[in-house]
Amino acid sequence: MPVTVLLVDDEPLVRAGLRAVLEAQPDIEVVGEAADGAAVIPLVRRLRPDVVAMDVRMPLLDGIEATRALLRTVGEPPKILVVTTFENDEYVYEALRAGADGFLLKRARPAEIVHAVRLVAEGESLLFPASVRRLAAEHGDGGGNRAARDVLERARLTEREAEVLRLMARGLSNAEIAARLVVGTETVKSHVSAVLAKLGARDRTQAVITAYESGFVAPG
Amino acid sequence: MPVTVLLVDDEPLVRAGLRAVLEAQPDIEVVGEAADGAAVIPLVRRLRPDVVAMDVRMPLLDGIEATRALLRTVGEPPKILVVTTFENDEYVYEALRAGADGFLLKRARPAEIVHAVRLVAEGESLLFPASVRRLAAEHGDGGGNRAARDVLERARLTEREAEVLRLMARGLSNAEIAARLVVGTETVKSHVSAVLAKLGARDRTQAVITAYESGFVAPG
DNA sequence: GACCGCCTCCCCCGTGCGGGGGAGGCCGGT
């Protein structure tokens, strides 16, 4: 019997692309589509797909929350393949930590996309970007989410630091961040320094650039 | 006879999506695909499509250069529809100035995509994002590239200022920009101040954020 | 209990940054 797939992405064009690529395979069947995370749970209950290919960044309910919800509420949950635009997408790592089984770059070639779906359907975890695979190899770790977690360790920002970076990336000054977080400016300066050090950035501008380039914050 | 379309995008997934959406129409036919701008000219010569739907951001030869090349070298060039991810993409306006006939957001609904292809095929120019249409309305301008040019006027950065902004967005300090451009740091400060004023930014970080959010610089 | 990571706040200090001016040279349009 074929592998059944549910597509979840807010952009119809991406859904159409995935459908076209996957339907071309005789052993893969796209059984449904959803435009946001909120619609996923009932659909999964009804359609019982083998694999859910889901965007991380979506309105209403994002891929991370949807992943958590799926694993929490559905008995025998489907395999979850997280779809993303960027390598080193902080959201993706969060999704993997939330229990997703693998991820997929939108710019991947059709053959890779098909391969990814087949792999997770067979119960293999997979981490697509070369950077992560390299890490997995370095750690003599035959796949699984450990590698992804390791990537997070790299620039292991604490929760507070990540919060500060997000505010930096919205253009706030140290004083404004301090007001927002209801702490002293000296505290903010400490966090900012930590962020700069961990990201290897010389100043806040470079840190914000890194935030954008890595997908830590979404443009547009 | 059907409208013939050539798809040009470096991501196979996007091509597959566009193909799926367009092929669903009886009066539209996708006659070919290309992965970058360099391959476009020979393909257009051979296939003579009515419309070329082309990404702006591509390796080797981007959509702007490809547009110029097409209009320069091909007699009776096809209509050119520029495909983009962001509204307010500086590249898109450049493409339109280079002679493209309209543009298309990737996150548009299938019906809008189909509509856009039909429109340009009929010889209409179209500027999809609401912001640009609003501008066109304000100026009592029934479409055409004037509206897009007007958007550029808004934050009318001089060439030098745009150059400085691009370097700012790469994390360079004033001194580094000065060295790169072989001018004094005082000069750079002047340009930076002008950029901040024109963008309504308080500091360089906010300017860089604006650059990313507007698509003036590409993430990733 | 000892240890560690995180968050919080404090000091000093240098400097890059940005505001507000002004000014000269060059070029293109009228």
Next chain:
DNA sequence: ACCGGCCTCCCCCGCACGGGGGAGGCGGTC
């Protein structure tokens, strides 16, 4: 010949920023 826009460079000045330290409280783990 004149004006306007652009690029270039200059002055003064205040301050936010970031580096380098340190330190206390708090919650976990061993």
